[in-house]
Each structure stands twice: as C-alpha cells, then as structure tokens.
Amino acid sequence: MLAAKSDCIGLVFQSFAKEWADRLNLKILPMPVNCRDVPIHMIYHKRRIQDPQHRTIRELIKQRIHSI
Numbered sequence: 631m632l633a634a635k636s637d638c639i640g641l642v643f644q645s646f647a648k649e650w651a652d653r654l655n656l657k658i659l660p661m662p663v664n665c666r667d668v669p670i671h672m673i674y675h676k677r678r679i680q681d682p683q684h685r686t687i688r689e690l691i692k693q694r695i696h697s698i
Contacts, residue, residue, distance in 0.1 A: 634654035634656055641661075643698055645698050670695060672691065672692075
C-alpha cells in the first residue's frame with residue numbers, strides 16, 4: 631500500500647499484488663532475481679492445541695496458504 635503513494639518498490643505475494651493492482655494503480659513486474667521459498671510458521675498458545683474452534687481456524691488458514 632505504501633508503494634502506491636511513493637516511488638518505492640514493494641515485494642508481496644503475487645496473489646496479493648493481483649488483488650490490489652487495479653485498485654491502487656500498481657504495476658506488477660517479475661522479480662529481477664530469483665528468490666528462495668520463504669517458510670511460513672503459525673504460532674499460537676499451547677492451551678489452544680486441543681481447542682476445536684481454534685483447530686478449525688488453523689486448518690482453514692493452512693488450506694488457504696497452500697492454495698496461494
């Protein structure tokens with residue numbers, strides 16, 4: 631979002647860029663260099679490990695992340 635109001639370059643997931651490019655008048659360009667994959671971790675309190683609602687939300691988040 632900062633890039634839309636400046637001459638800065640932003641680095642975001644392609645899905646995020648596609649969603650916001652038209653709204654913010656952004657130009658999507660390929661990466662100038664190859665980047666390795668970035669690990670994504672989920673952190674939550676251990677008391678939530680067995681919470682059924684929390685588990686459901688975690689699974690939904692995992693599914694969404696893997697679909698990107």
